[in-house]
Amino acid sequence: MTQEIKPTYITFEQAKWLKEKGFNQRTKMVWLYSLGKQYLREVHLSLELNDAEYNAPEQWQVVEWLRDNHGIWVWVRPYKDHAADNNDPIQHQMNVYKRGVTVSKEFNSHEEAYSAAFDYIKENNLI
Helix, strand or coil: CCCCCCCCECCHHHHHHHHHCCCCCCCCEEEEEECCEEEEEECCCCCCCCCCEEECCEHHHHHHHHHHHHCCEEEEEEEECCHHHHCCCCEEEEEEEECCEEEEEEECCHHHHHHHHHHHHHHCCCC
């Protein structure tokens, strides 16, 4: 039996930040901001974005964009596999590499680790 792989989209704040930094790859999913609320919706690829709409790419697309356009490498790997010993969750390590500096932190899921990497890049003005 094949398990369906579901996409993992970036957050609304990350989408706004990436738009400011020049990320312009069109995706099917767009964050819409209306009346102080955020909505993730599927839209037509031909949609022209306005100030209240932001691309919602999948995390892997951002990882490739950061590498190809800014020389920033982001990767996540299992850090401590406690699950085999005592059913503890597997920890994931987030790694951000740019110009000889690597930053690593641990998280409970790979989605959380990638999201934290994007936030780290934003907060430290790496692009």
